[in-house]
Amino acid sequence: MTSALPVASGKHVAPFRPARALGGIAAILALLAAAMPARAGTTDTLPTGTFLLDTSYVIALTDKQFDRNRREVSLIEPIERYEAGGGWQGTLRARPTVDMRMFVTQLLYGITDRWVAGVIVPVAVSTTIVPNLGWTPGDWNSSLGRPYSEKDFWEWAGSMGQPKPAATWRGNVWTPADLVLASRYRLPESDAMQRLGLRWSVMVQAALPTGREVDPEEVIDIGTSGWWLHNFGDVELHLAADWRLRDAAGLDRLTLGVEAWYAWLRTKTLQTPTGAKNPLLLTYSPYVGDTHEVDGGDWQAARVAIDVVPLIGPTYGTWMTKGSVAAAAGFPPLLALNLSYDFVYLQPTVWTSHDPIWSDERARYWGEGYKHAFAATATLSLLRLGAPLQLYVRQRSLDLVAGKNMRPANATTFGVRLLAKFW
Amino acid sequence: MVRARAATAVTRAVIRPRAGAARRAALAALCCALGACHSPLPEPVTRAVLHLHGDGxxxxxxxxxxxxxxxxxxxxxxxxxxxxxxxxxxxxxxxxxxxxxxxxxxxxxxxxxxxxxxxxxxxxxxxxxxxxxxxxxxxxxxxxxxxxxxxxxxxxxxxxxxxxxxxxxxxSRGPRLKSVQFVGMKDGKGEQAKAIDYVPLAHALTTSVPLDASVRLVLNDPDGVDPATVRVVMAEAGKPPEVYEAGSPGYQAEPDGATGLAVTVTRAGGLPAAKAVSLLVFSGDLTVVSDPPPAHARFGREEGFAFTTLGDARAAKEVPNTAPSDGRSQPPPIAAAVRGPASADGVLRMAQHFALLDAGASSDATLVLVHHPPTGPAFATVGWAGVAFGFAGMSASGLSWTCNFSDTLDNAIVKDLLPKVSKLSTAQLSATGWPIGFAMRHAAGQSASVDGAIEALSPLQHLMGWQCLLGDATGAMRGIEIDADAKLIPAKTVEGVHVIGGKASPPGPSAAGETADELRMSVHYVENLVDVDPAIATVATALLEPTGVPVRIDQQRVVSTYWLKSLRTFGQLGDALRQGRGTWDVASLQNLLAEPRFVDTSDSMFAVVLEPKARRLHHAAGALPATDAGWQVLELDAEAP
Incomplete structure (x- = not known):
């Protein structure tokens, strides 16, 4: 039997900090690359003077992460708790689920036929985190006459000022995320490229830090900045090319696109928890420092996409084309399907603080890694019918093929695009 | 002069990608093509060796x-x-x-x-x-x-x-085991033998118990004993323990007076013939303590005793009380020393696996300090960042030590409290004396020999109970048991150091060494059997009983929660030393310290093997348990950096 020495602690090896662990749930923002084209070409732009307003509702769910061995593990590591002299109290386990809802508005403008610029305004509608806490009893405790149960543990913790996390956390209600500015330029094609149906483009985008960072003192929280969404860098440079197979009527029936991009993530300085609200779990600042730095690690990514047109649909001369059927025939088809695969290589995220061990532990699941992202999009375009609208639905999955050191968020997007030209 | 062979150590598992898979290689190639080849980041250090020079x-x-x-x-x-x-x-x-x-x-x-x-x-x-x-x-x-x-x-x-x-x-508020009776055992007159008042003993309680006897245990608590909390574990050497509790076959409980509970345990098929049998008893009372939470009954100390059955001719004192393990406790720290015929080459070696309170923290902060003072020999200690000492160490002259705590009420707080006992309500706790780590540093600075170190330690006022092994370059070794020497009537000189090897503990199965060339220690006193001044116990009882505070000030073997499990581990260590007698070298001692029966997986803090003659200090620290960290060696004969 063990005797309880009146001291206790928990291993900080496994911080109970789902918030950070939940970072990167994203893959929720379609952003320019997907919103820009009427279909899925990776080089599409808008006609000169045309506005495109894209609004979408995104439901992103995640409940796991892939570790360095590509094994599926909980978003939160098991936390071994010790009562020194009383031995191992037990292991706190959690299998959190995260449900993030986003409302994304994108406004794009065709400066020229080759050059488009836009602003993307993502706003979190809400985030719900259910920690699903569990417990594995530890050593026999002779003072209690039993091993600590989960209830015992939280009562014990409570007597030292450490509250039990809420069974459900809901936050980020109508909270802005990082605003993104983007611009794509379709580069001039040579004669040969034109003959072969090849196009290429360059795109840059930059995020402005309008998103919310987490409250460092909270055990459960998730921010809305790009770092937390983990779906776009602070600055990105894209190079893309596509090849289009045109039918006799001049319609693109099949588009194959490739794209490569580099995302740079700036180093952030974050407040270190002091333990003011969670003394047992989040007292870090005395040795970690008042602040610490997180270098998100840059990404290198590549995409292949295929765009097929199963249904062109009827074409009418309407007010949009001043009655011209021929002009309307240049609009996107009634139904377009797009399939894409992204490989995103993640450089390691590096925490820097006064305590290398603490920093190392933060980075346990943030080492060098990669994502495999598959997406399918169906777009219903009503332009040929006289309505300047496109409706689309997209399903994006990051766990069809296991990634490494990443948190897959599977997202469903419902969107609508409105095109307008005022001059 | 001292030099660390391994100046710093990285002991955490290094994350390495698994080699081989073609797909992995393809991915890596792609990543490199994208300009993203990365070497692993350096691992943080959880163990360091630090040389210190100059004055204090x-x-x-x-x-x-x-x-x-x-x-x-x-x-x-x-x-x-x-x-x-x-x-x-x-x-x-x-x-x-x-x-x-x-x-x-x-x-x-x-x-x-x-x-x-x-x-x-x-x-x-x-x-x-x-x-x-x-x-x-x-x-x-x-x-x-x-x-x-x-x-x-x-x-x-x-x-x-x-x-x-x-x-x-x-x-003191939990149930106590009052008596033990072997039902069916006859006395000299052929009548049922009377119940034996239970006294914790390091050897057997009685001998020659008939094979058909039952064991009747009387537990007592002013608030009543809760039968549902009683658990009795019975075991014979080499066999898995049998557990008896409410509802188990062979278990009976009945009230014994107003506040007692009599529990009778009958082994199916009878007791084993000619064997030593040991029992473990655990019980709680009917109260519910809710502050501080979580709520629980008041439990008494785990008690245990041993007896032999008919056919075993050994005397009670020849049979160690090695309480059975029911898998509910971690082993306490151990230390051992071997030399002469006990070691592989006759050379003195010492070994220790220390455990106290890792608390998820100490294994990340381990530090071997090598002091190079302006005068006196250099010395090394195995400890933690910010702590100026360690519970194991070695001086450049070869004096080596290991110390394990020894849970005792003969400590400096009790000693300082004695003059204030008449005004307890306003008394403030204090503790005047030397922490053991500083005391050992002091001894190492005073002498290169075991005897000299004991001489240096003896006049010091010590804070708490400790058990230390001392060894030197000549092959001399001693065990010492330390307490604060609190006395109701203060003596002129402090007598807080008890040297193992006196008349009270000749070599034998219950002693610190089965031969003169072996020493073993866990955390219970072997020599210092009357650690608490009996007069203090008597006066404390007289003073406190009228106040309704049932505090039992008593000897270590009566009150310490470590005592029984220390006996168990001590016995196992004796078995191990006997089995390996004549073969002990550095590697086998390191293996011994890593045996699961000697490893506290929750609170292990460091392990050492010391070679005083060669001035080599082998240390394992920086992981939990410490022996998982791997061994490094510090050579105190080498030149200092």
Missing amino acids: YQRGLQHGQQQRHRIRAFYTRLLDVALFANLGREQPAIAGFLTHYQRPEYQNGNFSYQLLVEMAHSVATTLPKELTDELQGISDGCGLTYDQVLVLNTFADTVMAVRAIASTLRL
Whole structure:
């Protein structure tokens, strides 16, 4: 039997900090690359003077992460708790689920036929985190006459000022995320490229830090900045090319696109928890420092996409084309399907603080890694019918093929695009 | 002169990608093509070796500056978050007893720190200036206050002393095993043998018990014993233990008087013939203690005893009480020394696996300090960042030591409290004396020999109970048992050091060594069997009984919760030393320390194998358990960096 020495602690090896662990749930923002084209070409732009307003509702769910061995593990590591002299109290386990809802508005403008610029305004509608806490009893405790149960543990913790996390956390209600500015330029094609149906483009985008960072003192929280969404860098440079197979009527029936991009993530300085609200779990600042730095690690990514047109649909001369059927025939088809695969290589995220061990532990699941992202999009375009609208639905999955050191968020997007030209 | 063969150590598992898979290689190639080849980041250090030069302050300053962040992490994680918070839970109980601790300065979460810093100040009054200068240097180097550094360097002793008192307060209210009767055993007159008053013994309680006898245990508690909490474990050597509890076949319980419970255990098929059998008894009462939470019954100390059955001709004192393990406890620390015919080549070697309170913190902060003072020999200690000593060490002259705590009420807090016992309500806890780590450093600076070290240690006032092994380059070895030597009537000289090997503990199965060339220790006294002055126990009982506080001030074997499990591990260590007799070298001792029966997987802190003659200190630390960290060697004969 063990005797309880009146001291206790928990291993900080496994911080109970789902918030950070939940970072990167994203893959929720379609952003320019997907919103820009009427279909899925990776080089599409808008006609000169045309506005495109894209609004979408995104439901992103995640409940796991892939570790360095590509094994599926909980978003939160098991936390071994010790009562020194009383031995191992037990292991706190959690299998959190995260449900993030986003409302994304994108406004794009065709400066020229080759050059488009836009602003993307993502706003979190809400985030719900259910920690699903569990417990594995530890050593026999002779003072209690039993091993600590989960209830015992939280009562014990409570007597030292450490509250039990809420069974459900809901936050980020109508909270802005990082605003993104983007611009794509379709580069001039040579004669040969034109003959072969090849196009290429360059795109840059930059995020402005309008998103919310987490409250460092909270055990459960998730921010809305790009770092937390983990779906776009602070600055990105894209190079893309596509090849289009045109039918006799001049319609693109099949588009194959490739794209490569580099995302740079700036180093952030974050407040270190002091333990003011969670003394047992989040007292870090005395040795970690008042602040610490997180270098998100840059990404290198590549995409292949295929765009097929199963249904062109009827074409009418309407007010949009001043009655011209021929002009309307240049609009996107009634139904377009797009399939894409992204490989995103993640450089390691590096925490820097006064305590290398603490920093190392933060980075346990943030080492060098990669994502495999598959997406399918169906777009219903009503332009040929006289309505300047496109409706689309997209399903994006990051766990069809296991990634490494990443948190897959599977997202469903419902969107609508409105095109307008005022001059 | 001293040099570390491995100046720093990286002991955490290095993350390495698995090699081989073509797909992985393809991905890596793609990543490299994208300009993203990365080598693994360096792993953080959880064990370091640090050489310190100059006077006390300078060495402390180097220590503090070079380990600044590790010290702050260790202090925060072990003391701020773990110890202070949990010790604070004891405030209502202690303040109810000693009303001084109801004062405002102890409120709002300040109780633990305030209590420990006050005791640390009383400790500091005994320390020489060079040591307090060194602590000041650590403070100046790392940015913690002097008081914080002082607490960090004294809490092991003071908290163990507080713990001994708190544990006694708690257990005094739980059930006690009053008597043991072997039903069916006849006395000399052919009548049922009377019940034996239970006394904790390191050897068998009785012998030649008939095979058809049942064991009747009488438990007593003023609040009544809860039958549902009673658990009896019976075992014979080499067999898995059998558990008896409410509902088990062979288990019967009935009231015994107003506050007692008689539990009878009958083994199916009878007791084994000609065997030593041991029993373990655990019980709780009918009360519910809800403050501090979680709510629980009051439990008594785990008790255990041994007996032999008919056919075993050994006398009771020849049969060690090696309580059975029911898998509910971790082993306490161990230490052993072998030489002559006991070791592979006749050379003295010492080994220790220390465990106390890792608390998820200490394994990240381990530190081997090599002091190079301006005068006297260099010396090395195995400890933690911010702590100026270790519980194992070696001087460049070869004097080597290992120390394990020994849970006793003969500690400096009790000693300091004695003059205040008539005014307990206003008394304040203090602890005047030498922490063991500083005491051993003092001894190492005074002498190269075991006898000289004992001579240096003997006049010191010690804070808490400790058991140390001493060895030197000549092959001399001794065990010493230390306490605060608290006496109701203070003696002129302190007699807090008890040397193992006297008349009370000749070599044998219950002794510290089965031969003159072996020594073993866990955490119970072998020589110092009357650690608490009986007069203190008598007076304390007389004073406290009228107040309704049933505090049982008594000897270690009666009150310590470590005592029984220490007996168990001590016995196992004796078995191991016997089995390996004549073969012990560094590797086999390292293997011994890593055997699961000697590894506290929750609170292991470090392990060492010491070779005094060769001035080599092998250490494993920086992981939990320590022996998982791998071994490194420090050669004190080498040239200092």
